[in-house]
Amino acid sequence: MTETTDAPKDILANIAQCVQTGKADANMNIPMGSKGQPGVAEWVDQAIAKDVPPQTILAEGLMAGLQVIGKKFAANEVFIPEVLIAARAMHAGMNKLKPLFAEQDMPSRGTFVMGTVQGDLHDIGKNLVCMLLEGAGWRIIDVGVDCAPEKLVAAIKEHPDCAVGLSALLTTTMVAMGKAVSAIRESFPDKTVIVGGAPVTEEFAKEIGASGYAPDPSAAIDLLDRLQPAA
């Protein structure tokens, strides 16, 4: 396989465009009046038929589309529901690609283990971070809310190369965040552990020995690129 392909660039551009508008397939009437026109699924089929490498379809079509949406979201140009339908459209394309990656796993930027700390049930922020990191190519292992340190450590043992994210929304569970970081450090002293959530600050992150803090998902993507550069 060579670096460049002879695939028509416009198929990839169409895939990216359909991801952005959330048009998963021809059946879908989003944007209004587009029913019957090809969506992500159909364009991905065409790309496969033209022998575009699945890696390229994933990176330059699907993920490229979601990244545009992620940036627009960071700039307050689109709302979450628009990000969500874009993510769903991306998944429609990924489902087409999955069989082609049968031998190895789907290629990914790395594995990210994410949870809300013990005693805390807030998960809207956590879920958003997961979704947009997935769009940036990370494989997400979401360990849920109210995560005891042992649960986090167990998940890391299963995915030893992962980076870790912790979320806390209550001043009273910030303490649990500190404990979670300590527990992780005991078994994995050099693990990349990033933290976030409304009451959490850069300073607090340093104090509890986390590797870094990010205020929102797009900052988290950049932070991870710095802390754990792509291989």
Next chain:
Amino acid sequence: MAVRHYTNLTIDRSEDLIFGRAPHPVTCGHDLTIGAGTVYPEINFTLPPMEVTESTMPAVLDQYQKIIDGVCQRAVDLQVPGLVVEFELLPPMTIEPAWGESIVALLRRALDGYHDKHGLKIALRATPTDVRDGERPVRRRSGRYWEAMRDSFRRCVSAGADMLSIESTGGKEASDDALLQCDLQTMLVALGVLGARDMAFLWDEIGEACKGTQCLSAGDTACGFANTAMVLADRKMIPKVFAAVVRTLSTVRTLVAHEHGAVGPTKDCAYEGPYIKAITGVPISLEGKSAACAHLSSIGNIAAATADLWSNESVQNVRLLGGDAPVVSLEQLAYDCRLMNIAAADGADAARMLRDWLVRSDAALDPQAYVLTPDNVIRVARAIVEADGAFARSRETIAVTLDILREGATDGPLHLNDREKHWLDMLQMQLEMIPTDEEAAIKAACLGTKPDLVPGAYEIDDDKL
């Protein structure tokens, strides 16, 4: 328990919907009558970053003692006409009901002391946490978390609370995703079916805990739904028009508390309070500009227009230049209330002038404020009482709210940008696709795909999903 059905408005003219006055005032605590003409501050506070465990409980109690002494002393110094203190339990204090109880008892002793020594009119509201989703799927009506909550209600009452409230979360298993997806149909089912059914169950229990005691069964809030929407909208994550619709929609489920015996004052973060006041006549607590310590909002003034208690929502006990944050916060509330009370003392016209300024300063700038103008409150409240049953009421509420917003944006003063206008159209289209039949709407909401939802907890048979 006898269920009360509201088929008429208690306040049916917008002129009569005003701060400090509710048709059905309540008296509690030490000589405090709420809704009879005076607006009182309601102060709320929370811990600085610290753990709540068996071993930290002495330090926790110490924090609350310092807070309450500071707050009461400031109230005396500022000669407030009366004061409500709210203690919102944190999850561990509800899960271990004895911990919450010991804090209620501490606050009670302090309040009694300030009443005895200074004649301060004062009352204590306790708000246990809805901890039922600590276990998932969420059983709601059984299990150790529910048992802990019931125990907590009773212990708060016996330790001396004058009012019992809760921020209940029935229906949240379906609403969290629906909020992020701006999915009106599922939101309607989450609030108007699941939420309403859970409220009936829960408020019968709270009524039982208060029966024959000094403690009022006070009121609930759709905080976990409508304030979540408000925060998401303020962060530009979902459209404001959607948050405005979720707000009015949440009235129907919060009203169920009053159908099941709650007499007010409603909980401070319930911005659905004005609709509840128009329908039931109970006094309401609200928060706005002086709750900026807790969260941003675009309804800081208009919220005060109809308030009977005026709250700061919550503030962490940290040190500021002016003193500890709860004390500073009380001072702000005290001055807000002074202004409202002096306007009221000058007569109905003066009071209405201040009310109208509070309303007009916010109403045009945000759809969440616009739905709270007294005229719009009466219009929404009327649509609710004219429909029958929580499901039909919810559907009507959405319809009338969308009308209000569209009219406000086309012929009225409401500013909506193009993205918001686009979403107003999207919501209208969504509404038209929602079945008018409750069972069909439940089916259409795909509740079977919600991993944390136990249908039986909401009296729904599995085959109806």
